[in-house]
Amino acid sequence: MADQLIRATAANGGIRAVGVITTRAVEEAKQRHKLSYVATAALGRAMSSGLLLASSMKKEGSRVNIRIKGNGLLGGLMVDAGLDGTVRGYVENPAVELPPNPQGKLDVGGAVGKEGFLYVVRDVGYGYNYSSTVELISGEVGEDIANYLMTSEQTPSALLVGVFVGKDGVTASGGILLQVLPKAAEDPTLVTALESRISQLSGFTPLLRQGKTLSSIFTDLLGDFGLEIFPEVQMVRFNCSCSFHRVLGALKMLGVDELEDMIVKDGGAEAICHFCGEIYQADVDHLRELIEDLQVIN
Numbered sequence: 621m622a623d624q625l626i627r628a629t630a631a632n633g634g635i636r637a638v639g640v641i642t643t644r645a646v647e648e649a650k651q652r653h654k655l656s657y658v659a660t661a662a663l664g665r666a667m668s669s670g671l672l673l674a675s676s677m678k679k680e681g682s683r684v685n686i687r688i689k690g691n692g693l694l695g696g697l698m699v700d701a702g703l704d705g706t707v708r709g710y711v712e713n714p715a716v717e718l719p720p721n722p723q724g725k726l727d728v729g730g731a732v733g734k735e736g737f738l739y740v741v742r743d744v745g746y747g748y749n750y751s752s753t754v755e756l757i758s759g760e761v762g763e764d765i766a767n768y769l770m771t772s773e774q775t776p777s778a779l780l781v782g783v784f785v786g787k788d789g790v791t792a793s794g795g796i797l798l799q800v801l802p803k804a805a806e807d808p809t810l811v812t813a814l815e816s817r818i819s820q821l822s823g824f825t826p827l828l829r830q831g832k833t834l835s836s837i838f839t840d841l842l843g844d845f846g847l848e849i850f851p852e853v854q855m856v857r858f859n860c861s862c863s864f865h866r867v868l869g870a871l872k873m874l875g876v877d878e879l880e881d882m883i884v885k886d887g888g889a890e891a892i893c894h895f896c897g898e899i900y901q902a903d904v905d906h907l908r909e910l911i912e913d914l915q916v917i918n
């Protein structure tokens with residue numbers, strides 16, 4: 621199924637539900653960054669989480685940045701996801717691989733580390749950012765994001781994210797987010813019912829691999845709660861906003877002396893975008909043009 625995001629409500633608007641499929645976007649991240657299996661799972665879970673968090677924002681151009689800095693070998697990861705369905709991200713040490721955990725699953729918690737912090741920045745699109753930090757509880761990403769939603773945004777949330785990756789690459793990735801909104805949060809039976817339904821699921825990727833669609837997953841979970849699925853389907857894709865023009869802008873900020881140094885010592889400059897792995901080469905002529913621009917201004 622194509623990468624996509626859909627929204628739904630239930631319980632007369634008391635429950636907000638979002639589902640996302642990120643299989644291709646996570647495969648692209650895996651290839652661009654040469655990610656190990658466990659790094660693919662960690663980054664993929666965070667990419668799905670980012671898109672799920674961004675989906676509740678209102679203004680066009682809104683984005684969510686998730687940074688996880690744990691004490692594991694992965695060293696940290698960063699995701700940037702937009703309300704428009706674009707997502708990008710990277711991990712610090714993409715080659716780290718670990719043996720499976722006692723449940724026989726990829727040891728994301730071990731690779732991320734169980735101690736550290738989760739940072740979430742919401743760029744709400746009016747030139748304002750809201751940032752928040754919570755301690756990691758397991759390093760498994762999904763649990764940490766759900767804990768962030770509960771403690772920082774005071775929204776009881778059930779979040780399930782997963783990545784299935786093997787020899788054939790990423791064959792299933794995505795997640796669902798169920799949130800109990802303030803008007804329904806007073807109803808403890810609703811929260812308990814949702815929690816127990818989510819906990820009965822053995823994960824998100826088995827559902828996708830059984831051929832279920834996001835709509836059918838919602839129907840299974842919330843069909844008897846007055847489910848309403850919105851008809852709009854948001855396409856999702858890996859996309860990076862970097863460009864040669866932006867790289868030149870960043871080089872220009874280094875100033876005349878540094879640029880002249882690069883011409884003499886390196887015969888040009890090379891920049892790699894952390895987010896997508898794209899390599900940009902600026903030759904001597906590009907650097908000379910930047911120096912001329914700077915000298916005109918001065």
Ligand SMILES: [Zn+2]
Binds near residue numbers: 861862893895897
């Ligand atoms: Zn890039």
